[in-house]
Amino acid sequence: MSQTHALSRRSFFTATAAIGGGLALGWSLPGGASTAAAQGAKGAEVGIWVVIQPDDTTIVRIARSEMGQGTLTGLAQLVADELDADWRFVRAEYVAPEVNLANKRAWGDMSTGGSRGIRASVDYVRKGGAAARAMLIEAASKQWGVPASECTAAISVITHKPTGRTLRYGQVAAEAAKLTVPTDVTVKTPAQWTLIGRGVKRLDTVEKLSGKQVFAIDVQLPDMLNASIMQCPVWGGKLKSFDADKIKSMPGVRHVLAVGDNAVAVVADKWYQANTALLALPVVWDEGKNGNVDSAQIAAFLKEGLDAKDAVLGQKQGDVVAGLAGAAKKVEAVYGTPFLNHATLEPMNCTAHFADGKVEIWVASQNGDASLAAAAEAAGVPLSAVKVNKLHLGGGFGRRGQQDYTRQAVLLAKQIPGRPIKLIWSREEDMHHGFNRPISQAKMTAGLDANGNVTALHARISGQSILAYLAPARMTNGVDPVAFQGWTPEEFGYMGIPNLLIDHAMRNTHVPVGFWRGVNHNQNAIYMECFIDELALAAGKDPLDFRRTLLANSPKHLAVLNAAAERAGWGTPLPAGVYRGLCQNCGFGSYTAAVAEVSVSKKGELRILRIVAATDPGYAVNPDQIAAQVEGSFVYGLSALLTSEITVEKGRAVQGNFDTYQVMRLAEMPKVETVLVPSGGFWGGVGEPTIAVAAPAVLNAIFAATGKRIRTLPLSHHDLSHA
Amino acid sequence: MVKLDINGKSREVDVDPETPLLWVLREWVGLTGTKYGCGVAQCGACTVLIDGVATRSCALPAGSVGAAKITTIEGLSPDGLSHPVQVAWLQHEVPQCGYCQSGQILATVSLLKEKPKPTDDEIAEAMTNICRCGTYQRIKAAIHTAAALSVPPSGKA
Ligand code: FES
Numbered sequence: 001m002s003q004t005h006a007l008s009r010r011s012f013f014t015a016t017a018a019i020g021g022g023l024a025l026g027w028s029l030p031g032g033a034s035t036a037a038a039q040g041a042k043g044a045e046v047g048i049w050v051v052i053q054p055d056d057t058t059i060v061r062i063a064r065s066e067m068g069q070g071t072l073t074g075l076a077q078l079v080a081d082e083l084d085a086d087w088r089f090v091r092a093e094y095v096a097p098e099v100n101l102a103n104k105r106a107w108g109d110m111s112t113g114g115s116r117g118i119r120a121s122v123d124y125v126r127k128g129g130a131a132a133r134a135m136l137i138e139a140a141s142k143q144w145g146v147p148a149s150e151c152t153a154a155i156s157v158i159t160h161k162p163t164g165r166t167l168r169y170g171q172v173a174a175e176a177a178k179l180t181v182p183t184d185v186t187v188k189t190p191a192q193w194t195l196i197g198r199g200v201k202r203l204d205t206v207e208k209l210s211g212k213q214v215f216a217i218d219v220q221l222p223d224m225l226n227a228s229i230m231q232c233p234v235w236g237g238k239l240k241s242f243d244a245d246k247i248k249s250m251p252g253v254r255h256v257l258a259v260g261d262n263a264v265a266v267v268a269d270k271w272y273q274a275n276t277a278l279l280a281l282p283v284v285w286d287e288g289k290n291g292n293v294d295s296a297q298i299a300a301f302l303k304e305g306l307d308a309k310d311a312v313l314g315q316k317q318g319d320v321v322a323g324l325a326g327a328a329k330k331v332e333a334v335y336g337t338p339f340l341n342h343a344t345l346e347p348m349n350c351t352a353h354f355a356d357g358k359v360e361i362w363v364a365s366q367n368g369d370a371s372l373a374a375a376a377e378a379a380g381v382p383l384s385a386v387k388v389n390k391l392h393l394g395g396g397f398g399r400r401g402q403q404d405y406t407r408q409a410v411l412l413a414k415q416i417p418g419r420p421i422k423l424i425w426s427r428e429e430d431m432h433h434g435f436n437r438p439i440s441q442a443k444m445t446a447g448l449d450a451n452g453n454v455t456a457l458h459a460r461i462s463g464q465s466i467l468a469y470l471a472p473a474r475m476t477n478g479v480d481p482v483a484f485q486g487w488t489p490e491e492f493g494y495m496g497i498p499n500l501l502i503d504h505a506m507r508n509t510h511v512p513v514g515f516w517r518g519v520n521h522n523q524n525a526i527y528m529e530c531f532i533d534e535l536a537l538a539a540g541k542d543p544l545d546f547r548r549t550l551l552a553n554s555p556k557h558l559a560v561l562n563a564a565a566e567r568a569g570w571g572t573p574l575p576a577g578v579y580r581g582l583c584q585n586c587g588f589g590s591y592t593a594a595v596a597e598v599s600v601s602k603k604g605e606l607r608i609l610r611i612v613a614a615t616d617p618g619y620a621v622n623p624d625q626i627a628a629q630v631e632g633s634f635v636y637g638l639s640a641l642l643t644s645e646i647t648v649e650k651g652r653a654v655q656g657n658f659d660t661y662q663v664m665r666l667a668e669m670p671k672v673e674t675v676l677v678p679s680g681g682f683w684g685g686v687g688e689p690t691i692a693v694a695a696p697a698v699l700n701a702i703f704a705a706t707g708k709r710i711r712t713l714p715l716s717h718h719d720l721s722h723a
Numbered sequence: 724m725v726k727l728d729i730n731g732k733s734r735e736v737d738v739d740p741e742t743p744l745l746w747v748l749r750e751w752v753g754l755t756g757t758k759y760g761c762g763v764a765q766c767g768a769c770t771v772l773i774d775g776v777a778t779r780s781c782a783l784p785a786g787s788v789g790a791a792k793i794t795t796i797e798g799l800s801p802d803g804l805s806h807p808v809q810v811a812w813l814q815h816e817v818p819q820c821g822y823c824q825s826g827q828i829l830a831t832v833s834l835l836k837e838k839p840k841p842t843d844d845e846i847a848e849a850m851t852n853i854c855r856c857g858t859y860q861r862i863k864a865a866i867h868t869a870a871a872l873s874v875p876p877s878g879k880a
């Protein structure tokens with residue numbers, strides 16, 4: 001894009017020198033920098049996205065973060081396709097946030113969330129690849145003294161068609177790098193793609209098999225000290241005092257320090273020592289006004305919102321009151337879902353070094369730009385005094401978009417200048433201080449006419465707002481649009497319902513909330529898709545037929561639902577004791593649907609046997625990685641369905657580790673069949689949209705099996721036994 | 724002082740014997756392939772082999788290991804790629820974020836030593852390590868592949 005190409009060569013080389021200086025403080029990571037996470041590879045820079053070495057090794061620069069979702073590989077595919085690179089030569093490296101900043105964000109947005117990693121980058125990264133290809137061709141044509149128009153490029157080789165002469169990319173890259181980056185490139189049409197749409201192997205697998213992958217938690221630097229932190233267990237509370245003398249003589253302990261106004265940390269030679277001492281540290285907290293809040297109070301607070309007058313509008317059409325009043329049959333149901341922790345397997349951590357008014361950090365972040373800004377602010381230095389080393393994330397799921405741990409590491413490092421400080425949160429700290437998936441309840445009300453057609457639908461959400469907590473500036477007139485995910489006119493498949501009202505009674509608690517993979521689609525899809533099944537039952541119709549009628553004017557929703565239903569054999573006989581449920585949703589620019597097959601024993605033991613999940617992401621960049629995201633989405637979504645919850649007692653989280661915060665393990669994993677139906681013409685996300693269809697499909701199947709309609713999660717609170 | 728046999732090398736580590744093996748490996752010996760996930764023997768990220776048996780090192784005092792042989796992910800194969808389980812993992816593209824995978828791989832090695840051709844039920848029973856990215860389906864498939872690739876019992880760990 002123009003901003004990309006506007007980058008002057010001079011500023012680029014300055015920037016590159018800065019990365020090349022690399023670990024500016026003269027350190028290197030253990031085991032050598034991994035291929036994928038290194039910043040500043042050597043070689044000829046052909047435009048800003050591609051570095052080519054003499055042996056044809058082709059390094060694609062990546063601005064977004066890799067947290068397991070495969071974005072690194074997908075983005076490299078987009079660039080390499082336009083470049084016509086031989087995939088065997090392709091590697092990837094991160095763009096350093098400070099380099100991006102110094103170049104007016106030439107590499108675009110670094111934020112990696114909302115399943116936008118690929119879909120929001122497609123235009124400019126592909127143009128970057130196309131520009132590099134044009135430069136390589138031009139360099140070769142100059143060397144041959146022939147018109148560029150007589151040359152073609154494929155699999156990292158340029159061919160002069162009339163004579164059949166060839167040059168490898170590695171042979172002309174140095175000359176190509178001297179050329180002006182063209183701004184008028186056009187990208188390929190889908191029919192011309194060679195790499196997009198292929199399930200090529202991920203670029204980051206090998207290091208993850210040998211222990212060589214350096215995660216942020218693994219960073220080791222000379223003179224480094226380690227810190228463990230404890231924040232006031234009651235959210236919003238403050239640190240009052242601590243008795244450092246009691247632990248000062250414990251092994252390895254160097255410092256006991258306040259961090260901000262709500263936390264205390266022990267800094268020791270080793271993290272194990274720091275954490276052991278921290279657990280023995282006498283601390284007095286000022287718990288503030290929330291020290292007595294519990295889950296029952298929060299539930300009552302939300303329940304009040306189900307009928308409250310202060311709701312804000314999501315969307316409406318027709319007259320829902322009249323529609324309900326005139327209905328032959330009225331159906332009403334109240335649903336609810338709990339707070340949830342992200343529980344990335346790598347706990348929050350960050351290493352920071354403060355010296356001479358400069359800060360360097362090593363961090364796993366979903367947003368390199370935000371990490372840089374947080375570090376600058378915490379250190380009280382200009383943005384230009386910060387250097388960020390991005391490392392692959394041991395899970396993100398939305399949690400690592402927040403920079404609280406980055407800030408804390410820098411606050412500590414500033415108190416101990418000259419020595420790198422690695423701050424690692426214990427699992428307990430991680431679970432007590434998440435940015436939880438917001439709690440909500442929903443009252444669903446609908447009217448059916450005598451023929452079983454839905455004439456009116458009112459969906460009232462009562463619950464916490466993410467934006468009110470994290471980004472009030474992004475709200476308009478007190479409305480948090482994120483609350484309505486899946487139910488906006490663009491996303492909602494059931495717009496054919498003539499009288500429709502969707503509103504939100506905002507009920508904010510003191511519990512921090514945030515973007516939890518799939519965000520509010522997850523809960524909203526449970527409320528809507530289970531309720532649609534309730535309506536189908538009330539109408540005496542098959543859940544698939546009922547949805548087909550409702551989706552008559554939503555062809556993409558309908559197509560993906562049909563794809564799932566057909567593959568699953570909806571309506572065909574099942575073994576005795578096995579039942580099906582289905583659902584659909586649209587979110588993050590993609591359409592998803594699922595069919596679940598379950599059995600529930602008389603005693604109530606649930607087995608999820610098979611899932612068929614269909615996805616239409618428009619264009620599919622890497623089908624195999626999309627399948628991996630779909631499979632993983634069921635683990636994330638079904639964990640939330642089956643067992644996970646954060647409850648509140650005395651103003652704090654009850655669950656502190658995986659013994660009480662239960663997540664799905666391999667034994668519960670159903671067989672997941674991914675049906676990919678890319679219809680073309682748009683780029684949808686794949687990391688999140690499928691989670692929304694995991695729970696409702698299973699809940700609907702459970703109803704089919706037991707006659708029990710489960711309306712609150714997790715399932716572990718319910719008795720599924722049946723006659 | 725604790726004496727340990729780690730990946731075939733004898734190491735003397737100046738550490739309180741009560742220190743969990745996980746932290747001795749990560750912080751005193753510098754082998755960071757073994758991960759911290761929970762510290763309470765729940766998640767399996769810290770799995771190592773002790774005389775070939777998968778063991779959660781976060782709940783194991785280093786002083787209790789004695790002369791038993793410790794194998795970490797770094798010691799599984801000379802090139803980090805060629806153990807049949809690693810080969811199978813690569814073939815199925817198991818890892819997403821990768822954080823749990825050292826533990827998953829070593830748990831699998833231990834399982835296959837005991838049951839060279841495990842059934843799905845045996846896999847489900849043995850593989851209790853958490854993967855938050857949700858790679859279980861591929862883990863299952865890769866275990867079957869690894870079983871097929873593995874040389875019968877005379878082979879190495
Ligand atoms: S860290 Fe040892 S089992 Fe989780």
Ligand code: FES
Pocket residue numbers: 068345394395818819820821822823824853854855856857858
């Ligand atoms: S691959 Fe991320 S936790 Fe398993």
